[in-house]
């Protein structure tokens with residue numbers, strides 16, 4: 440495997456862990472696409488402590504090798520790669536985004552930086568949200584138009600041209616959600632759709 444893929448996955452895995460963007464230790468996942476090959480975090484590997492054996496190589500198609508030990512979300516990653524321009528995907532169990540997604544159907548940024556980056560953060564509500572066919576079917580449609588979306592009660596999925604960009608979208612969405620949470624807890628008004 441390309442050393443750069445391992446080094447980048449290690450780096451962003453540690454960032455996610457150390458910055459509280461993926462609260463439970465073995466959850467979340469990330470991948471990169473190189474041609475028709477996918478490099479993805481191994482099922483059950485610890486996000487904040489990734490090693491070479493924790494990165495699984497597989498293909499874009501379902502019958503390809505490596506899938507048994509790949510992340511449970513491999514089907515979702517494949518569907519995103521097949522239906523969007525994504526070259527890298529980061530998925531994290533982002534606490535503020537999860538909390539807000541449970542209490543509303545849509546997220547509109549209220550802080551200046553958040554509004555600069557995104558007009559809206561879509562929330563996908565499905566019956567079964569973890570590694571499900573329903574997510575694989577519905578999430579790519581949303582991610583054709585957005586770099587990040589939240590699966591209700593589960594976590595944030597973000598994509599970009601590389602892991603840094605996908606990671607950045609994870610942090611932007613979490614920042615937007617944290618500010619809304621803080622303002623609501625201060626008794627402030629967080630409904631600002633009208634300005635758009």
Ligand SMILES: [Zn+2]
Pocket residue numbers: 466467530531532569593594
């Ligand atoms: Zn997850």
